[in-house]
Amino acid sequence: MARPSAPEQDSGPEPDRRPGAPHPREAPALFGQQAAEEGILAALRAGRVHSGWLLTGPDGVGKATLAYRIAGALLRWRPGASPPQTLEPPPGDADMRLVRAGSHPRLFVLRRGTDDRGNLRTVITVEDARALRDFLALSAADGGRRVVIIDAADDLNPNAANAILKLLEEPPPLVTLLLVCHQPARLLTTIRSRCRVLRLSPLTPTDLAAAMDAIGLATDRPLALTELAQGSPGRAVRLVNEGGLDLYADLVSLLAPLPRLDRAAAIRLAESLAGRMQDARFALAIDLADLLLTRLARAGLCGPLPEAAPGEAALFARLSPHDRAARLWAERQANLSARIRQARSVNLDPAALILDMLLSIEQTARQAAAA
Structure with a gap:
């Protein structure tokens, strides 16, 4: 059986966690991104299960949350079954429970690791990418799909980016890479060209308010928060906290x-x-x-x-x-x-x-x- 991703097993700091908000894998819901959700569901229903997806948009609008929702749907999708009709996990779903616990054996999360002193690195290194290679070298015991989330692809150093490019050029069977990316122009052109793009947009004031309410954060200056957050719940959380x-x-x-x-x-x-x-x-x-x-x-x-x-x-x-x-x-x-x-x-x-x-x-x- 494939082991859980090393980044999820350690107890070090998580670069993709925002203080005062649930981690994207734990988010109770995704707001304002129905078009992006429908975009991938339409592709899956049509049988176009691309090996690489590039999730783009402003920082903090839900790209990582969407990546985990997509991962949950793909991990639930057993061989021979019909494509998922929704990204919403059913109540008590075992796969999503493992995803939220950071221990799903068919999910690997590639992100910045820590140095010898336990401090977060500023980039994703080729050593981190080698751990992904080891994960993919093992087969899934149940023959199910495997998913890799890269958060964020902007952090890949040149050697790590080239390692990901090789995976996209020769993807293993039943493996999907989800690349969270804030600034696609910083990626290798060859990586971008091998991915299907899902664009996420800033939230409307109504959706932003709903997202903040869902995590129990409020302010007595909602108009100011709406203006300064620029449609980003992640930015809004930072402003409030x-x-x-x-x-x-x-x-x-x-x-x-x-x-x-x-x-x-x-x-x-x-x-x-x-x-x-x-x-x-x-x-x-x-x-x-x-x-x-x-x-x-x-x-x-x-x-x-x-x-x-x-x-x-x-x-x-x-x-x-x-x-x-x-x-x-x-x-x-x-x-x-x-x-x-x-x-x-x-x-x-x-x-x-x-x-x-x-x-x-x-x-x-x-x-x-x-x-």
């Missing part, structure tokens, strides 16, 4: 005096985000600043947006009143994103990085005022 709504409001308040920045307040914010204990808050501040710049550009091009923080509408109307200013903010957003990725790769001091970002925003505000 890590104080993201308050942090975004602090950023808007800090930028209110632009085009002249309050330097003392900027330094205080930068210093509050420094230190190892502030890693999560620092990362969230970077993401929210990037989102703020994106919203500034949109406001200049599309007009007023629903307000995500007190004073945001007035700030945007003043800083991005027309398309010329919008273009400046879009350029600043793109430039800052690239600079931040570079700075984080060399472990630049967080306080210095935040302060540099705020001063760059101040410079752009002055340019926009003169445009």
